[in-house]
């Protein structure tokens with residue numbers, strides 16, 4: 330577990346959800362932390378509850394001047410930055426036909442242009458400081474599509490691509506750049522995403538681990554990427570999603586009743602064997618036909 334004593338880290342979106350959990354974790358591990366968030370009630374609450382080593386700054390990542398001023402203030406009050414976690418973001422769920430230019434522009438302004446503003450400021454500061462780590466939050470929706478998320482997925486895919494170029498460009502200056510892609514995480518953002526409990530339960534059931542992430546579980550990934558334990562990691566995307574994007578949940582959980590009988594020709598070959606196994610695991614009775622006729626064992 331990396332000790333951040335003597336280090337200064339700036340976290341955008343640091344007044345709620347994943348960003349706030351990361352601010353708390355970094356403070357526990359000894360860092361001085363500048364937390365940037367919109368000037369709203371969440372910022373006031375964070376000011377009231379976070380310990381003195383946290384510097385809270387109200388600023389919008391969509392505004393380049395405000396971002397640059399926040400970086401200047403963070404370094405002048407807390408010392409040179411060694412890490413930046415860009416966790417600010419917004420989500421708007423809307424069918425594409427109903428997506429207005431304003432909605433598109435708002436999501437792009439925060440998630441994509443905001444990430445650029447923060448990455449540019451981080452590149453300048455961390456390079457001047459002799460190196461460091463920049464982590465930009467993306468999403469599992471940078472890897473897969475979902476109905477209603479055209480604007481959001483476009484920005485999150487852009488974050489992945491941007492981070493790969495930044496990693497290539499900034500490596501000579503000792504600056505590592507990685508993206509972090511959470512799956513669905515229990516934060517205030519999530520509360521606005523589901524129309525009702527049934528929708529929430531259906532979404533949860535599609536995660537192999539059968540639950541959403543906690544903000545703390547994502548914060549641990551961010552802290553690992555920010556600290557020296559990941560010193561050889563750059564240009565990658567850390568996915569923390571309970572297995573959702575890496576697996577295929579099509580298999581019925583109960584296999585008591587065979588679903589059908591299937592004849593597979595060439596079932597002894599490499600691909601054929603996999604198909605026979607998949608079908609048998611899914612509950613089908615499989616007959617595998619090869620040069621030397623053989624019948625698969627009864628499915629369990």
Ligand SMILES: NC(=O)c1ccc[n+]([C@@H]2O[C@H](COP(=O)([O-])OP(=O)(O)OC[C@H]3O[C@@H](n4cnc5c(N)ncnc54)[C@H](O)[C@@H]3O)[C@@H](O)[C@H]2O)c1
Nearest residue numbers: 342344345346347366367389390417418468513514516518
């Ligand atoms: N919660 C999830 O399920 C989930 C899943 C994947 C990715 N993400 C991403 O993680 C990030 C954090 O999400 P969360 O769930 O913690 O959200 P949240 O709504 O709980 O917190 C969002 C934070 O971003 C800040 N913010 C919003 N707009 C800003 C702006 N223009 N300038 C500066 N700060 C701004 C808010 O002040 C707040 O601190 C987002 O980028 C989101 O897209 C979330």
